[in-house]
Amino acid sequence: xxxxxxxxxxxxxxxxxxxxxxxxxxxxxxxxxxxxxxxxxxxxxxxxxxxxxxxxxxxxxxxxxxxxxxxxxxxxxxxxxxxxxxxxxxxxxxxxxxxxxxxxxxxxxxxxxxxxxxxxxxxxxxxxxxxxxxxxxxxxxxxxxxxxxxxxxxxxxxxxxxxxxxxxxxxxxxxxxxxxxxxxxxxxxxxxxxxxxxxxxxxxxxxxxxxxxxxxxxxxxxxxxxxxxxxxxxxxxxxxxxxxxxxxxxxxxxxxxxxxxxxxxxxxxxxxxxxxxxxxxxxxxxxxxxxxxxxxxxxxxxxxxxxxxxxxxxxxxxxxxxxxxxxxxxxxxxxxxxxxxxxxxxxxxxxxxxxxxxxxxxxxxxxxxxxxxxxxxxxxxxxxxxxxxxxxxxxxxxxxxxxxxxxxxxxxxxxxxxxxxxxxxxxxxxxxxxxxxxxxxxxxxxxxxxxxxxxxxxxxxxxxxxxxxx
Numbered sequence: 001x002x003x004x005x006x007x008x009x010x011x012x013x014x015x016x017x018x019x020x021x022x023x024x025x026x027x028x029x030x031x032x033x034x035x036x037x038x039x040x041x042x043x044x045x046x047x048x049x050x051x052x053x054x055x056x057x058x059x060x061x062x063x064x065x066x067x068x069x070x071x072x073x074x075x076x077x078x079x080x081x082x083x084x085x086x087x088x089x090x091x092x093x094x095x096x097x098x099x100x101x102x103x104x105x106x107x108x109x110x111x112x113x114x115x116x117x118x119x120x121x122x123x124x125x126x127x128x129x130x131x132x133x134x135x136x137x138x139x140x141x142x143x144x145x146x147x148x149x150x151x152x153x154x155x156x157x158x159x160x161x162x163x164x165x166x167x168x169x170x171x172x173x174x175x176x177x178x179x180x181x182x183x184x185x186x187x188x189x190x191x192x193x194x195x196x197x198x199x200x201x202x203x204x205x206x207x208x209x210x211x212x213x214x215x216x217x218x219x220x221x222x223x224x225x226x227x228x229x230x231x232x233x234x235x236x237x238x239x240x241x242x243x244x245x246x247x248x249x250x251x252x253x254x255x256x257x258x259x260x261x262x263x264x265x266x267x268x269x270x271x272x273x274x275x276x277x278x279x280x281x282x283x284x285x286x287x288x289x290x291x292x293x294x295x296x297x298x299x300x301x302x303x304x305x306x307x308x309x310x311x312x313x314x315x316x317x318x319x320x321x322x323x324x325x326x327x328x329x330x331x332x333x334x335x336x337x338x339x340x341x342x343x344x345x346x347x348x349x350x351x352x353x354x355x356x357x358x359x360x361x362x363x364x365x366x367x368x369x370x371x372x373x374x375x376x377x378x379x380x381x382x383x384x385x386x387x388x389x390x391x392x393x394x395x396x397x398x399x400x401x402x403x404x405x406x407x408x409x410x411x412x413x414x415x416x417x418x419x420x421x422x423x424x425x426x427x428x429x430x431x432x433x434x435x436x437x438x439x440x441x442x443x444x445x446x447x448x449x450x451x452x453x454x455x456x457x458x459x460x461x462x463x464x465x466x467x468x469x470x
Contacts, residue, residue, distance in 0.1 A: 051415040051436075056390040056422075059113045061158075063127045065167050066113040068389050070105045075400070075451070075463040076393035077103045077111075078417075078425035079162050079182055080376050084128055084385040086187035086207045086327055086359065087119025087154030092383045094187030094361065096157050096327070097210040097236070100423050101182055101370035102392065102455060103162075104463055107400050112166045112176075113387045116158025116328055119189045128158020128385075129328020130186050131293030131335050131359060134285070135300035137194045137319035150193045156207070156293040156325035156333065157186030159362050160385050177291060178232075182373075183365040185210035185238045185259065185329030186293065186385075191336050191356030194299055194321030200279050200340050200354030201251045201272035204242035207324045207358035208258055208333060211239075230261050233368050238333045238361030241267055256285050256294070256323075259331035259363035263288030266297070266334040267323060267357045277350060281342035285323045285359065288332025293362055296323030297338040321356035329362020336360075372455040376423060392417040392426050393463050398440055398449050400465035408442045408469075416453055427453035427461060442469050 054071040061084065070077060083096025096116065105111070116128025124132045133153035141148045165172040165179035172179050188207025191199070199205050225237040225245060238258030240247055247257045247265070256267035266285030271278065281302065286294035299322040323336030336357035343350040366373040397413040404410060416430035430453040434440050441447055450464040 051394050051396050051413045053394045053415055053417055054391045056388055056420065059115050059387040061115040061117045061127065061385050063117060066115070068111045068113055070107055070109045070111065071391060072107045073394045073396045073399065074105060074107060074391040075395050075465060076427065077105045078390035078392045078420055078423055079103055080388040080423040081160050081162060081182045081184040082385050083160050083184035083210055084116035084118045084126065084130065084157030084186045085383050086157045086189045086324070087121050087123055088190045089121050089150045092118050093190055094207040095209045095211045096186045096385060097184040097364040098376035099182050099184045099364060099366065099373065100376040100425055101366060101373040102425060103181060103370060112163045114161045115387055116160045116186050116385050118383065118385065119155040119157045119325060121154045122152035123155035126155055126158045128160060128186055129292040129332050129362065130156035130158040131325030131332060132295040133189055133325050134296030134322030134335065134338060134356060135298040136192060136322055137299040137302060137304065139195060139304050139319060141195045153192035153296045153322040153324045153356055154189035156189045156327040156359050159186045159291060159328040160184045160387055162387060180365060181367045181370055183330045185362035185364040186327035188293070188327045188333055188359035188361045189296065189324035191296065191324045191358050192321040193355040194339060194353065195319040198355055199357060201253050201269065203253045203269055203354070203357045205355050205358055206242045207336070208239035208241055208243050208361040210327055210329065210361035210364060225258070228261050234366050235261050235330055236364045238264065238327060238329055238363050240264070240360040241336055241358045256326060256334035256336045256357065256360035258360040259288050259329045259333045261331065263290065263331040264326060264334035264360045266294050267337040269337045269340055269357065271340055276345055277352065278344045279340040279342070279352065279354065282320065282340050283338045285335030285337050285357065287334050288326050291328055291330065291332055293326025293328050293332035293359065294335035296325050296335040296359055297356065298322060299338045299356065302338065302341040318351045318353040320353040323356040324359035326359040327362035330365035331363050333360030333362045371461055372457055372459060374456060388423060390420045390423055390425060392420065393451055395449065395451060395465050398465060398467040402467045404442055404467060404469050406442060406444050406469055410440050410442060411437050412440050414451055416451065424456065427455055429454045444469050
């Protein structure tokens with residue numbers, strides 16, 4: 001694992017003092033096809049001078065990149081980002097991360113939205129970097145003329161993120177991924193049983209979560225992953241197979257590792273012995289690759305047991321199950337290994353293959369430019385990955401970059417959103433260079449108009465717009 005460890009200070013905080021991190025250097029607007037843009041209505045000034053902040057916009061998974069154009073006048077934007085869930089025979093199971101924060105922005109700036117898709121039972125790679133489920137064994141147990149529930153593995157969930165450079169545009173010399181502001185990692189996929197019994201030697205069929213908290217929904221406590229400082233921000237590692245925080249080998253079983261500052265390694269099973277049996281023969285899961293989770297180990301190449309005619313009678317065979325896919329993230333989690341396919345005893349070969357191993361979650365990331373970063377628990381457990389964009393500070397007059405005539409009579413028009421209920425993001429106790437409704441300066445020259453307030457964590461924040469008078 002690389003990067004410098006950051007002390008985990010409180011259960012509900014991503015990083016104590018993170019609200020005082022440097023501000024966002026806004027990127028210039030990028031041209032975008034109007035059919036792909038989502039632009040809220042611009043601020044309007046009512047008859048009595050009230051400013052109406054544009055409504056939040058929620059993005060759901062579409063399997064493609066989406067975009068958000070910052071409405072006119074908006075200077076501070078809240079973002080809630082929920083990663084996708086890992087797949088399971090039950091639909092979805094392992095949680096993706098939920099993160100929120102505030103971004104300094106420019107009116108009409110374009111932000112690009114990637115909403116990861118949930119992992120799927122017997123599924124391939126998912127949008128947002130979820131790793132594919134491992135392939136099933138050659139013969140799959142049949143229940144009522146169809147494969148039994150749990151025979152197959154599941155793919156990992158994709159990460160969701162907000163970035164300033166499109167996946168489709170070389171607007172950054174170091175690539176689109178380097179412009180990510182908030183990344184919420186995806187949960188890992190569960191393994192499959194194949195024709196085997198339960199996983200052997202202590203392996204777990206369950207993938208890892210990407211939840212950023214000491215408390216996993218449902219009341220089960222789990223040790224927290226330790227945040228890491230990396231160039232440009234903070235990374236929170238994903239959890240490994242069965243929510244392992246560290247990768248240790250026990251009885252020959254090595255869990256898949258969650259993504260961290262680098263992609264997570266794939267799980268493996270070296271085999272074990274006991275009660276007169278020796279179990280061995282597994283295909284390791286794949287390491288994550290960049291932001292993509294690793295694929296689960298494939299059981300397709302493992303031979304069926306050649307005893308008692310089981311290679312011709314499907315339900316007599318005991319074949320190893322495939323591994324679950326890793327979750328996507330800032331870096332992807334590793335895929336889980338297949339089960340152990342071979343068994344020997346004192347009397348010769350035996351038929352006791354085991355189920356596969358779950359994958360590991362992807363890591364999450366918050367850029368140093370993000371103000372007041374925080375875990376977001378409001379949408380955990382819903383199984384619905386999304387990105388919610390919430391304008392929180394609007395400066396209608398003076399408009400950013402505007403030019404006014406000397407002596408013009410203009411009253412300040414600005415507004416702060418104290419709390420956005422779904423996200424808990426907002427700015428309170430706002431003041432400005434000029435109180436709302438009072439005249440702004442229109443003397444010749446360049447002017448800066450600043451709104452100040454308090455963000456979650458009792459940290460001060462300010463946003464400014466400049467205008468000229470000539």
